[in-house]
Amino acid sequence: MKFTRRETMLMALGATAAAMLPARAMANVDDLVAAFTGGADIGEGGLTLTAPEIAENGNTVPIEVDAPGAVSIMVLATGNPTPGAATFNFGPLSGSQSASTRIRLAKTQNVLAVAKMADGSFVQVSQEVKVTIGGCGG
Amino acid sequence: MADNVKPKVRVPKTASAGEVITIKTLISHPMESGQRKDGDGNLIPRSIINRFTCDFNDQNVIDVTMEPAISTNPYFEFQATVPESGAFAFTWYDDDGSVYTESKDIEVS
Numbered sequence: 001m002k003f004t005r006r007e008t009m010l011m012a013l014g015a016t017a018a019a020m021l022p023a024r025a026m027a028n029v030d031d032l033v034a035a036f037t038g039g040a041d042i043g044e045g046g047l048t049l050t051a052p053e054i055a056e057n058g059n060t061v062p063i064e065v066d067a068p069g070a071v072s073i074m075v076l077a078t079g080n081p082t083p084g085a086a087t088f089n090f091g092p093l094s095g096s097q098s099a100s101t102r103i104r105l106a107k108t109q110n111v112l113a114v115a116k117m118a119d120g121s122f123v124q125v126s127q128e129v130k131v132t133i134g135g136c137g138g
Numbered sequence: 139m140a141d142n143v144k145p146k147v148r149v150p151k152t153a154s155a156g157e158v159i160t161i162k163t164l165i166s167h168p169m170e171s172g173q174r175k176d177g178d179g180n181l182i183p184r185s186i187i188n189r190f191t192c193d194f195n196d197q198n199v200i201d202v203t204m205e206p207a208i209s210t211n212p213y214f215e216f217q218a219t220v221p222e223s224g225a226f227a228f229t230w231y232d233d234d235g236s237v238y239t240e241s242k243d244i245e246v247s
Contacts, residue, residue, distance in 0.1 A: 090199075099215065101208065104208070
């Protein structure tokens with residue numbers, strides 16, 4: 001079996017593109033986190049993310065975030081084509097710094113929550129959710 | 139333009155001063171993610187509600203930025219402190235510029 005020069009080039013190109021794809025998705029998550037934290041160090045603890053271990057339907061996955069003393073909490077679905085899910089900003093009358101909602105997950109992935117605390121520090125927590133049926137169509 | 143967008147909000151009717159209450163909101167909306175394709179393989183353009191806010195007597199309770207990963211018929215549950223009698227104002231902002239509002243009165247006894 002012989003490859004022409006053109007075929008070889010194309011294959012090399014394809015391999016590069018395939019190798020870059022996951023890296024690009026990760027960079028996207030990193031970018032979003034960096035935009036949220038402004039590049040600050042991220043610690044752990046003080047933030048709870050409640051999500052099901054196994055979600056049968058990726059279209060509606062109930063999640064809950066709770067971080068006493070937080071100013072805002074960002075939730076990311078790291079395996080989605082567009083990882084952003086929601087950012088909760090708590091106002092002066094919020095009763096507790098917790099909220100729950102339902103999100104879409106395209107496939108089995110880690111859900112990441114990053115909280116900005118009142119003193120300007122950041123904490124994060126992530127949890128893996130196994131998805132039986134993906135929820136982004138396409 | 140999303141049709142039949144109907145907000146539903148559950149707030150207790152009464153509370154004692156300073157009490158922390160739980161609020162549940164639901165709004166019917168397709169939340170088209172911009173990832174799906176129609177029968178002919180064309181992408182269906184994104185059409186979601188991108189922001190939700192809740193205020194009590196003009197003081198902010200929660201302000202949520204929403205992305206395409208939020209499910210159809212967005213649901214939120216959160217807690218608010220009620221210092222006095224007044225009204226909660228809920229506002230949803232659609233990608234197409236529409237704004238949906240709902241308000242609920244609460245009485246402090």
